[in-house]
Amino acid sequence: MEILQTEIAVAELNAATLHASLGDVSMESMNLLNQVADTYPDAVSFAAGRPYEGFYDVTQIHEYLQVFCDHLRTRLGLSETETARTLFQYGATKGIIGDLVARSLAVDEGIDADPASVVVTVGCQEAMFLLLRALRADDRDAVLAPSPTYVGLTGAALLADMPVLPVRTAADGIDLDDLVVQLRRARGDGRRVRACYVTPDFANPVGVSLPLADRHRLLDIAADEDLLLLEDNAYGLLNSAADRPPTLKALDRHRRVVYLGSFAKTGMPGARVGYVVADQRVAGATGGDTLFADELSKLKSMLTVNTSPIAQAVIGGKLLAHDCSLVAANRQETEVYRRNLRQVLDGLDRRLGDRASVTWNVPTGGFFIVLTVPFTVDDALLEHAARRHGVLFTPMHHFYGASAGFRQLRLSISTLTGARIEQGLDRLAALIDERLGESDAPGAREATGEPLPGEVA
């Protein structure tokens, strides 16, 4: 019997017969970066794009839940049974805090969103997948995105079998001339370009923001070329100057913009709550014309059914506790981010200001700064930096799908403070000086020549 059993083949899968996304280099990026961070827990990390956690306190979760339940009872007049049912049971696929999301968009961003056009999602990541899945009808469909771009967009596109066509990044963000060039080239090749993904405010990874004039021009291009814009705004509210230009959605008069919102940076990552505002009409849908939000909701019902009402209640409570203003809810954190950004930029200046071959951009807010150096920045350098210098950053090639960015690194300013920043910058400067000392080697000198495609600053 024992022998018979061992003769039966144990099930084994082969990677070659699994979905192609699993073999893509972008899918490995997050794993590799997390692995380095786990291996060197004492390294000073400028790698993590997480929000500052110094003010976290578990009692807040209880308080937010209570605020939201009180809102259901007193303002919406729900009985105790109905209140419990709202949190415990399955809920509407589009979510239970769409009205609060719409109010916060009005208060903080001057965006006039109909709650019916809001779908609350499991983080912004689910919203990206839903959008790309909906917009991908056949092999011709593609989406434009600036290169370098957020790995989450690349990953969602891989899951949706949707090619991402790169657009050059200029000093202030997406290069609009190149956008038109790439759009027309793709159409000339028989592609259906369904949308362009863009992060106008403090883009991950480049950190820069699109000037107002470019925002207007981008909207004009979208109208002229019949293009949808997928605006991702995870960072806009944090650490921004008073004169931050309006979002694309606030300027949108022709429903050209689908707005992607995240509460990961302004609410809390652990709720996994994001949303999409999709107010476009869809003609010819089963049962008559619908809102794009309703089509996305149909897909969501088969992907995650609905976003946890408990998680939504936590975010809803945080919104209610601050009169639906995330700017107000994040005053303390914003001060930390502002101080950190200044400290890192000043610290880079003091340590590396006289190294002509080392440059960096100067974002006015957000989490990210990009350094350009005259030597190769790859995963081997990251490992060396962690082991020998005790400092972590993100090699920029991870945001180029390993096709470029090998002389750039991203610094995140969001999680460290004070002395730890100074220590980290000392270590980073030591690494850079070590590499610069070796830059007489061939190859390294060559690398100081022409900028790489999409290079910023």
Add this chain to the structure above:
Amino acid sequence: MEILQTEIAVAELNAATLHASLGDVSMESMNLLNQVADTYPDAVSFAAGRPYEGFYDVTQIHEYLQVFCDHLRTRLGLSETETARTLFQYGATKGIIGDLVARSLAVDEGIDADPASVVVTVGCQEAMFLLLRALRADDRDAVLAPSPTYVGLTGAALLADMPVLPVRTAADGIDLDDLVVQLRRARGDGRRVRACYVTPDFANPVGVSLPLADRHRLLDIAADEDLLLLEDNAYGLLNSAADRPPTLKALDRHRRVVYLGSFAKTGMPGARVGYVVADQRVAGATGGDTLFADELSKLKSMLTVNTSPIAQAVIGGKLLAHDCSLVAANRQETEVYRRNLRQVLDGLDRRLGDRASVTWNVPTGGFFIVLTVPFTVDDALLEHAARRHGVLFTPMHHFYGASAGFRQLRLSISTLTGARIEQGLDRLAALIDERLGESDAPGAREATGEPLPGEVA
């Protein structure tokens, strides 16, 4: 200026250029059923497959969170900062309660699962999508599933562009002879059959359970035919007799079974927490051999990043509060389901036992009973039942993709109690007698002929 602006086309999408799943009849099912329920809120509903909510109390959510945080502090030795970070921040993609899930599987199901093979998902629905997405490499790939089947499986397959090939349902569940026939036919047609989806315990919608001998035979077929089994066990623990046969996964000695778990019925739907146990080895993956769970986790990182740690903490707390036994956690609910099932079966017998043309199956547990009648059961009849008789059920054609099942209806016994059940059955009997009285009409008589494919009882 005003005139110029109105000349610019407002963005409009066309359903014909959206993903094909949006046009599928299965995607409309849930919408339509919810719409009827919303329109007739006072109707007695045997439609909803929701868990019983009579014991829900918001304070439980607070208690479960506290129990889980105490577990982090005392048993895992986390500091207050680390405890807060665990709930507030991004977490491991595979989840933070994999160990508790594995313990509950050992306690309740006799399943020996390595926590490393567990991926905690946003409900069982996300697990289904991840599985089908991973197993769908190209156009040849397909999955087998009994017909009728759970609409969530159909929907996930639509999102993954994965065809579902139907297998006949016999009186006790999936017809194993037909499974082999369909498998070989599909392979003969050049299809790669990646897996067979099956719900051995109290399947939704048919309510029946697969006998032990059939479970062994199904595992043998899987081994002989090199087939993966996707075992969905949302209902097994509820309302079951002491002699319930073991799950496929408990019997699995060759990693043939991927186990899909849900806390929607045994924990609470509002947490949106489910999981998958995928202990299969994957050869040839980037970076060497991996567990299938790790490949699913990679996909999840690009779909929802991770399942909300707050939602996981609520479920983790509920597990801890009951020594990781969901059987223990659901004693009160199980008693309600057992009583309800008996009451509905007895009530059907009393009211319809002498109508020879009306039959139903007799499940030993779970939520569902299927009635077979000699007249057409479609959405028009449901609307009529709601409006004229004040009773709701689910027409079975929704589980056949509208290709069959037009003389069957599903009754769910999970949410009603006592007098409300009697009232609902009176109304249902009145509807049936009304229809039987009209069955002299042509067409109606015809319908009493041969059973439809997949018809049960």
